[in-house]
Amino acid sequence: MAIRASTSADGVDGWRADARAAVADEIRRFVGARSRDHLGPAPETRLLADVLGRFVEGGKYVRSAFALAGWACVSAPTPAAVRAAGSLELLHCFALLQDDVMDQSPRRRGSPTAHVVFAEWHRGQGLAGSPSRFGESAAVLAGDLFLVWAEQMLRESGVGEAALARVLPRYDRMRSDLAVGQLRDLVNDARRQPTLHDVRAVARAKSGDYTVRGPLELGAELAGASPALLGALGQYGAAVGEAFQLRDDLLGLFGTPDRTGKPVGEDLLARKATAVMVLARERADTAQRRELARLDRLPTLDRSDVDDYLALVSATGAREHAERLVEQRLRDGMTALSNVVLSDEARRRLVHLADLCGNRNE
Amino acid sequence: MAIRASTSADGVDGWRADARAAVADEIRRFVGARSRDHLGPAPETRLLADVLGRFVEGGKYVRSAFALAGWACVSAPTPAAVRAAGSLELLHCFALLQDDVMDQSPRRRGSPTAHVVFAEWHRGQGLAGSPSRFGESAAVLAGDLFLVWAEQMLRESGVGEAALARVLPRYDRMRSDLAVGQLRDLVNDARRQPTLHDVRAVARAKSGDYTVRGPLELGAELAGASPALLGALGQYGAAVGEAFQLRDDLLGLFGTPDRTGKPVGEDLLARKATAVMVLARERADTAQRRELARLDRLPTLDRSDVDDYLALVSATGAREHAERLVEQRLRDGMTALSNVVLSDEARRRLVHLADLCGNRNE
Incomplete structure (x- = not known):
């Protein structure tokens, strides 16, 4: 499936739907072929192939969208670009599978998690x-x-030796940061009082840079972007990535399970040290602080404890504060784009994707 | 540090010591640089750097020795060859860290395991x-x-684009097989009566091919080996790899903790489905079978249960049977070498390495 060169027919949404379908197609083909070649006929490997195949069907395909949007700032994405973008979704599948084990999450995207x-x-x-x-x-x-397989899909994408050689150091860095960010995240979760600085630094390393900035820069660099363009995209990506992560934190607390595919208050149950929770602690008055401490000490949380927790977080003003931070970071992203020459279409796509990151409900 | 071109001065042992020192040196440099670049100053990442740094110091360096021996069948190993060989040790470190978690092993190489x-x-x-x-x-x-990092070290080893392009499919296959083999191993451990066929197939996928055959072929192919040479090395590697794995199984039961760095009977405690245990079950007479079943059902094993288990395994003749299989596979390895033109030195090295694999006590 080709990605339309122009978005004028039915706008950015059409471009994104095309991109998603094209990426999903390449991933399906790649994972299918690897499963056939490498997994064999034992019952446990057939189950493995099934789990892998179903896993790649879900998700928002945010990372591949940013990679293709980055590429499209330079030239029209080729089939090789679609495969390279798809490899980032496989990398994300790796991260999700591990995270779900470490967090003991029972559900992912509305279905039981792989370990379950x-x-x-x-x-x-x-x-x-x-x-x-x-x-x-x-x-x-x-x-x-x-x-x-993610790395194999990138290497075999067909983007060419020179393009690969340009991006592999960035790719290696991104993968190392992902593991290190996850470790630091676990430590923050286990600390009773991590600071907002700690939590934001980890959110940047773990999610922001690898969700928005990393894929965007990788796509642009594969397509041969200039240093000026890479710089502007980097600034945009850092800001929008943080907005994405803040929205994730808000959805982890206040999201609708039907949309997020996760139980209500899952992040509370897992005692996750998100920016919103840290803001709540920092903003709480004495009485609120006492009540937070009481809830923090409960060995388990029932539904009414979760409701109390969420009401308390809102009462501190942390929820609104986080919403304002999201808006601020989205504006920062737009400012970064204003300093660089881009086609109207490329700009429209980046504005649209930023909005999706900051204002989604799933 | 250079690896001597000739082994005549102090024989194969000198070559192996040189190779090990050179590989360890490159690994130390590479892991040190990655740790400095990627891990940062937080307490948990400093601990991480420390764990990674100490982890790569230990071990037998079998995989890099085979990679260099494979290369040396074609030409004298270069510094790039040493780095490529070293990358296989990093891959092995990955596998050990995960295995130790999955097996809940308390000790590795005489020290507490990383998860501990x-x-x-x-x-x-x-x-x-x-x-x-x-x-x-x-x-x-x-x-x-x-x-x-393993893959990064291989890619950045300096072996050249053409050599890399030749071996990366093999490398990808080896890494996939490692994960699939580990899954199948877990299933065999959990089956009450896996067959010798199952256990040997998994041992081949998981350990044999990635310990001996894979590294040997990878080294030879990087150096530009002919298909005939690769074929002979593949046969040798498959046979010697199986001897290695059988010896591993024997040491896991009957090894001396001082040498193996693992507790007595660790594989029994973990109920590992090794070839030796499967042989014992297949060879047991009715009374022995009953006694094995009794021990299998014990929820925990104390020292005297372990002694009973080991005595019973020996009494079935499984230990001797496994020893004969080791000898047989070593002979098969030698036969494979007899069909190909090799320098005396290259042949001597391969004979020596086969002997180390089959007859080691650690």
């Missing part, structure tokens, strides 16, 4: 040992395959 | 949540870094 699926299989087969440990190990191994 | 070190740190810092879960997550993330 593998654990159920273990139970159904009547195997010895702990089903949940088996499930977690199998999900980590599925993640390994995505990490390896 | 991270858990201790978590406890020492008084962080919230489960220290052991944190430790396992951190160790998996350390493994991710090794997986990414």
